[in-house]
Amino acid sequence: MQEHISTGIIGTGSFLPDRVVTNFHLEETVDASDDWIRHRTGIVQRRIADINTAASDLAIPAAEKALRSAGIKADQIDLIIVATITPDMFFPATACVVQNSIGAKNAAAFDISAACTGFVYGITVADQFIKSRACKYILVIGVEVLSKILDWSDRNTCVLFGDGAGAAVLGPVRKQKGILHSKLRSDGSGGELLMLPGGGSRIPPSNYSIENKLHYLKMSGSDIFKFATKIIEEATLEALEHCDLKVDNIDLLIPHQANSRIINSAAKRLKLPLEKVWMNISKYGNMSAASIPVALDEALAERKIKDDSLVLLVGFGGGLTWGVTVIQW
Ligand code: UT7
Numbered sequence: 213m214q215e216h217i218s219t220g221i222i223g224t225g226s227f228l229p230d231r232v233v234t235n236f237h238l239e240e241t242v243d244a245s246d247d248w249i250r251h252r253t254g255i256v257q258r259r260i261a262d263i264n265t266a267a268s269d270l271a272i273p274a275a276e277k278a279l280r281s282a283g284i285k286a287d288q289i290d291l292i293i294v295a296t297i298t299p300d301m302f303f304p305a306t307a308c309v310v311q312n313s314i315g316a317k318n319a320a321a322f323d324i325s326a327a328c329t330g331f332v333y334g335i336t337v338a339d340q341f342i343k344s345r346a347c348k349y350i351l352v353i354g355v356e357v358l359s360k361i362l363d364w365s366d367r368n369t370c371v372l373f374g375d376g377a378g379a380a381v382l383g384p385v386r387k388q389k390g391i392l393h394s395k396l397r398s399d400g401s402g403g404e405l406l407m408l409p410g411g412g413s414r415i416p417p418s419n420y421s422i423e424n425k426l427h428y429l430k431m432s433g434s435d436i437f438k439f440a441t442k443i444i445e446e447a448t449l450e451a452l453e454h455c456d457l458k459v460d461n462i463d464l465l466i467p468h469q470a471n472s473r474i475i476n477s478a479a480k481r482l483k484l485p486l487e488k489v490w491m492n493i494s495k496y497g498n499m500s501a502a503s504i505p506v507a508l509d510e511a512l513a514e515r516k517i518k519d520d521s522l523v524l525l526v527g528f529g530g531g532l533t534w535g536v537t538v539i540q541w
C-alpha cells in the first residue's frame with residue numbers, strides 16, 4: 213500500500229507595485245475623504261501598478277521569490293495555477309505567460325476565476341493533484357491588477373482596491389503536517405453583487421459597453437458586507453469541527469482583506485483575539501485573489517507562523533464564492 217502523503221506550503225513570495233496611493237491622494241480626484249475610507253474600511257493606502265503593468269508582470273517576480281524560498285527550480289514544477297480576475301487577457305491563460313517566463317518547462321498551466329477566494333480555490337485544487345501523486349510541486353499564484361477595472365470616478369468602489377501578487381510553492385510534506393482540510397463553496401445566485409458585466413460573451417466590448425461603463429467592476433457593498441461577516445465565522449467553525457479542533461487551537465487566521473470592520477466583527481463573533489488574526493488592509497486595500505497569499509508571505513517573514521502553528525486561510529467574494537483551508541505548519 214502507498215504511504216499517505218500531505219500537501220504543504222514549502223515556499224512563498226510576494227510582489228507589490230512601487231507606487232503608493234494614499235487616501236489623501238484620492239481625496240484630490242474623487243468625492244471621498246481619508247476619514248471615511250479609514251473608518252469605514254481600515255484602508256490608509258494601496259499600491260497601484262503603472263499603466264503598462266499587467267497581472268503577469270506582478271505574478272512572475274512573486275513566483276520567482278516563492279521558488280527561491282522553497283529551494284525548488286522552475287523545471288521541477290509540474291503545474292502552475294494562477295488565481296485572478298484581472299488576467300493579462302482572456303487567453304492564453306496568465307499561468308501560461310508565467311510558465312514561459314520562469315522557464316517551468318515541465319509544467320501544465322491554467323487560471324482560476326474565483327475572485328477573492330481564488331487563492332484558497334487554487335491551493336485546494338493543487339492539494340488534490342499532490343495527494344493523488346499526479347504532481348509533486350505546484351506553484352499557486354494570486355494576482356490582481358484591479359486598478360485596470362476600476363471606475364476611478366466611483367467613490368463606492370475605487371477607494372477599496374489595490375494591486376499585488378502573492379505566490380506559494382506546494383509540495384509533499386510529512387504526514388500530520390500541511391493541509392489538514394479544505395472546503396470550497398459557491399452561491400451563484402449572488403453573482404450580481406460583485407461583477408464585471410461587460411467585455412465577455414454576454415456583453416462583448418462595444419461603444420455601448422464603454423459608454424455605459426460596463427467594463428468596470430460593480431459591487432453592492434453592503435450586501436457583500438453582511439455575507440462576508442457571516443461566512444468567515446461559519447466557514448471557520450465548520451472547518452474546525454471537521455478537524456476536531458476548537459477556536460482556541462488557532463494560532464493564526466488569515467482572512468481575505470476586504471474591510472477591517474468585517475475582520476474585526478468576525479473575530480469578535482469567533483471570540484478569537486485580534487493578535488491571532490492577520491490584518492494588512494491598511495497598507496494594501498483589497499487585492500482580491502492576491503490578499504491572502506501576500507498576507508501569508510508577510511506572516512511567515514514576520515515569524516508569526518512557526519513550526520507546528522495551526523493556520524486557517526478564509527476567502528470570500530465574487531461568485532459568490534468562499535472557502536477555507538486548515539494548515540498544520
Ligand atoms: O473582496 C470581497 C468583496 N468585497 C467586500 O467584502 C466589501 C464589502 N463591503 C464593504 O466593505 C462596505 O460595504 C463598503 C466599504 C463598500 C461600504 O461601507 P458601508 O458602511 O456599507 O457604507 P454604505 O455603502 O452603506 O454607504 C454609506 C454612505 C453612503 O452615503 P449615503 O447614501 O448614506 O448618503 C455612500 O454614498 O457612505 C457613502 N460613501 C462614501 N463617502 C465618502 C460610499 N463610499 C464613500 C467614500 N467616501 N469613498
